[in-house]
Amino acid sequence: MIQGISNRLRHNLWRGAVTLTEDRFNKYQKLKSWEELNAEEVENYQHQLLESVLTEAVTNVPYYRDTFRTNGLAVDGELTLDSIDKLPVLTKSDLQENFDRLKHDSIERFSWYVNRSGGSTGEPTKFIQCESYQYWSYAIATYLNERAYYRDGYPRVKLWGSERDVFDVDQSLRSKIGSFLRNETVLDAFTISDSDLDRYVRTINETQPVQIYTYVDAIHELSKHIARNDVSVHSPKSIMTTGGTLHPHIRSEIHDAFETEVFNRYGCREAGDIACECSAHDGLHVTAPFNYVEIVDEDGNPVEEREEGRILVTTLRNPAMPLIRYDTGDIGVKGGTDCSCGLAWPKIQRVSGRASDMIETSNGVVSPISFIHGIGVVLEDDSIEQYQVIQKETNEFIIKATHRGELNKSQLEEEIEKMIKQIVGTDTFVEVQLVDEIPPDPSGKYRYLKSEV
Numbered sequence: 001m002i003q004g005i006s007n008r009l010r011h012n013l014w015r016g017a018v019t020l021t022e023d024r025f026n027k028y029q030k031l032k033s034w035e036e037l038n039a040e041e042v043e044n045y046q047h048q049l050l051e052s053v054l055t056e057a058v059t060n061v062p063y064y065r066d067t068f069r070t071n072g073l074a075v076d077g078e079l080t081l082d083s084i085d086k087l088p089v090l091t092k093s094d095l096q097e098n099f100d101r102l103k104h105d106s107i108e109r110f111s112w113y114v115n116r117s118g119g120s121t122g123e124p125t126k127f128i129q130c131e132s133y134q135y136w137s138y139a140i141a142t143y144l145n146e147r148a149y150y151r152d153g154y155p156r157v158k159l160w161g162s163e164r165d166v167f168d169v170d171q172s173l174r175s176k177i178g179s180f181l182r183n184e185t186v187l188d189a190f191t192i193s194d195s196d197l198d199r200y201v202r203t204i205n206e207t208q209p210v211q212i213y214t215y216v217d218a219i220h221e222l223s224k225h226i227a228r229n230d231v232s233v234h235s236p237k238s239i240m241t242t243g244g245t246l247h248p249h250i251r252s253e254i255h256d257a258f259e260t261e262v263f264n265r266y267g268c269r270e271a272g273d274i275a276c277e278c279s280a281h282d283g284l285h286v287t288a289p290f291n292y293v294e295i296v297d298e299d300g301n302p303v304e305e306r307e308e309g310r311i312l313v314t315t316l317r318n319p320a321m322p323l324i325r326y327d328t329g330d331i332g333v334k335g336g337t338d339c340s341c342g343l344a345w346p347k348i349q350r351v352s353g354r355a356s357d358m359i360e361t362s363n364g365v366v367s368p369i370s371f372i373h374g375i376g377v378v379l380e381d382d383s384i385e386q387y388q389v390i391q392k393e394t395n396e397f398i399i400k401a402t403h404r405g406e407l408n409k410s411q412l413e414e415e416i417e418k419m420i421k422q423i424v425g426t427d428t429f430v431e432v433q434l435v436d437e438i439p440p441d442p443s444g445k446y447r448y449l450k451s452e453v
């Protein structure tokens with residue numbers, strides 16, 4: 001395509017395309033106006049949004065109408081609670097079992113689509129998102145990137161789950177044009193061999209990205225490779241990591257390899273970007289105009305600042321299927337609202353307990369996210385309730401899965417086996433076991449991926 005087009009022009013074309021086709025830009029401006037608010041104002045605005053989400057839910061969403069009424073929290077469609085933490089938590093199984101009842105009564109009013117997640121807890125999940133939610137989500141991403149010195153249209157490398165490489169998924173023309181205008185180069189983060197690492201360094205040096213957007217484990221592999229081989233690599237203005245725990249030692253290895261600032265972003269497919277670090281690197285600001293976040297103890301009660309608990313999220317911009325107090329399955333530490341960057345959006349001090357390390361296979365090292373994505377998103381099978389991937393040897397895998405409803409067992413086994421082989425290599429032995437129960441570890445913790453190698 002067109003060579004030599006300036007980054008600035010590409011940025012403007014991208015902005016133009018966005019403004020013409022979507023109201024994403026308006027949403028961006030709306031959320032930008034939240035930047036000026038103080039902590040009290042942020043809280044007030046969030047409460048206003050929450051109130052309207054809850055009122056709409058109790059009036060128009062059968063699942064909430066029933067649960068809120070059964071729990072004595074709503075009378076004649078009016079909420080009687082003084083605080084959101086009185087409401088029941090919505091688990092991944094609640095979401096799966098009540099998919100139809102979680103739809104808005106007048107869902108035809110919205111433009112919507114079905115989205116899926118493999119779930120970092122090994123439970124594949126299906127949910128509905130509004131098109132307008134997606135525009136919010138784009139706007140949030142643009143905003144967060146700008147705070148990490150990146151503007152749409154400037155060169156960027158995405159070290160990402162490249163579905164079309166791993167799962168033979170065709171990229172649409174629209175997404176190709178989008179990638180071109182966005183000036184984005186996508187490298188596969190699911191399966192990485194040694195020769196890939198050399199190629200990735202070359203691509204980064206050639207494209208000179210302003211930002212690298214990446215899974216934690218993939219950029220960590222690349223950073224170790226750079227340090228090990230003393231390779232010279234272009235230093236972007238920022239590296240934005242997501243999809244894993246950014247432990248301090250990992251952050252410093254990435255920082256040392258690329259000599260740049262490393263930002264930590266936290267999100268999930270069900271709720272989009274939930275929180276992101278700012279240049280102060282002292283906790284992650286919750287995306288306040290988009291999501292409401294609570295950190296709670298085992299009984300669903302709020303924890304104190306600096307205490308650890310489960311992360312619950314309430315989506316504020318997805319009326320077709322609002323998720324209220326949705327249990328992400330992740331653990332985080334509650335932060336304060338003061339920040340030297342000046343933004344008064346509340347903070348999660350730290351997110352822990354996310355995805356495990358890369359694993360060695362005959363295909364190279366493989367990201368744990370590829371299993372989540374493969375089973376939850378690519379497979380598109382609603383009958384899998386929970387799964388666990390166990391690596392016995394480098395080239396031997398056992399996949400356990402519990403299932404619901406009537407199904408053709410041998411067909412499901414075959415499909416899972418085929419999908420797993422695409423990730424770990426076709427010469428690998430893969431055994432699928434459909435079981436009644438997957439027991440947790442002796443510690444009581446459930447792991448979706450276990451490597452015994």
Ligand SMILES: [Zn+2]
Pocket residue numbers: 278279280285339340341342343
């Ligand atoms: Zn800040």
